[in-house]
Amino acid sequence: MPDTPPPPPTPRRSDATRTAILDAARERFAADGYERATIRAIAKDANIDPSMVMRYYGNKEGLFAAAVAVDLKLPDxxxxxxxxxxxxxxxxxxxxxxxxxxxxxxxxxxxxxxxxxxxxxxxxxxxxxxxxxxxxxxxxxxxxxxxxxxxxxxxxxxxxxxxxxxxxxxxxxxxxxxxxxxxxxxxxxxxxx
Amino acid sequence: MPDTPPPPPTPRRSDATRTAILDAARERFAADGYERATIRAIAKDANIDPSMVMRYYGNKEGLFAAAVAVDLKLPDxxxxxxxxxxxxxxxxxxxxxxxxxxxxxxxxxxxxxxxxxxxxxxxxxxxxxxxxxxxxxxxxxxxxxxxxxxxxxxxxxxxxxxxxxxxxxxxxxxxxxxxxxxxxxxxxxxxxx
DNA sequence: TACCGTTGCCAACAAGCGTTGACCAACACC
DNA sequence: GGTGTTGGTCAACGCTTGTTGGCAACGGTA
Structure with a gap:
């Protein structure tokens, strides 16, 4: 489970919502690409209000940056x-x-x-x-x-x-x-x- | 120069505009993809009104279909x-x-x-x-x-x-x-x- | 209990989108 | 020389988008 870059020492009560947003965002970005994956659709998938996405991730680019963290785990x-x-x-x-x-x-x-x-x-x-x-x-x-x-x-x-x-x-x-x-x-x- | 599917026997006066639209559309689609290549931007590139695009190609999908006609010209x-x-x-x-x-x-x-x-x-x-x-x-x-x-x-x-x-x-x-x-x-x- | 930060929803904004229809100018034809 | 067809502009429509600010409920703390 990826999270925002500085992992908060104390778990927040909103962590479930945050990861729900990221999961929905990943799914939408994968299925629709950047432009057609709307914040409103992502919020609806995560069962929250679109404004929550803005509060937690700033804007759409921030959401994308947080949702798509790739580690190829390439072998040695x-x-x-x-x-x-x-x-x-x-x-x-x-x-x-x-x-x-x-x-x-x-x-x-x-x-x-x-x-x-x-x-x-x-x-x-x-x-x-x-x-x-x-x-x-x-x-x-x-x-x-x-x-x-x-x-x-x-x-x-x-x-x-x-x-x-x-x-x-x-x-x-x-x-x-x-x-x-x-x-x-x-x-x-x-x-x- | 591609044209609308039934090539008109008599060249129309608007052929210059039509190909200008197609050229601009190709450029925009290539540079921006489908969603971000707006009809307004394509029309501005072609120096005409957006409504002309609609008249000549019906809608955005029709424009894309007309603009992107691919013949790979593969050798025998x-x-x-x-x-x-x-x-x-x-x-x-x-x-x-x-x-x-x-x-x-x-x-x-x-x-x-x-x-x-x-x-x-x-x-x-x-x-x-x-x-x-x-x-x-x-x-x-x-x-x-x-x-x-x-x-x-x-x-x-x-x-x-x-x-x-x-x-x-x-x-x-x-x-x-x-x-x-x-x-x-x-x-x-x-x-x- | 009173307080205050967190979590969440709601309503609205400005901008941009595809699309439409009314309207004007230039041409072709009888 | 009028007339219908074509080429083109203008203004607006309905809708969706990202984004914002206000306001209510919750939860821990003093």
Missing amino acids: LGTVPRSDVGRALVAHFLDMWEDNEVLTALLRVGVTNQAGAERMQGIFRDQLLPVAQQVCPDPEQVPTRAALCATQVLGLALTRYVLRFPPATALVRQEIVAWLAPTIQRYLTAPSP | LGTVPRSDVGRALVAHFLDMWEDNEVLTALLRVGVTNQAGAERMQGIFRDQLLPVAQQVCPDPEQVPTRAALCATQVLGLALTRYVLRFPPATALVRQEIVAWLAPTIQRYLTAPSP
């Missing part, structure tokens, strides 16, 4: 056999995405909202780049190789969870891992073409 | 050496995307708008699937393999043209082709894993 690739990093990463991303509407929310918002796009850039920089650094041979190529991985992973998420291309939603977990793992493996470890 | 892969289809497709998509804001508009809108997503599904079905059919060994695997290609190509477009991850925008055409061509080649022609 130092402990994974070098030939398995592709498979490990693809499997991990699938696990994360399948039961995590925050990621879909962030993807939807990132496409139509500048703040959302910058948030995604930050996640890429702070979470994916360091992991890629553990595996890539040439440090100078780390950003390029990590970005290539991002194109494939985000492309899968886009096609499967947002655009819902029928053949992409029909794939089962094992197929995805089998097809994508060699791609990620090559982007990370193969000699540059 | 029958004439391409089988080992070069990956390279040919990646190069072609890059050519299309670099100077074509329609594709960015469609991608942005497809993420937040149901009609946009269905439009993209239609393009995938009507334009990419037939081409994949020319190359894939097993007809039953065509949708899967084409969808895999879509994940990689759309993922690149998303990361490079919409989210603008710095390392993805820094890539030059040759690098992208060199990295992505083997991926597409494998998704289309390699034995299924």
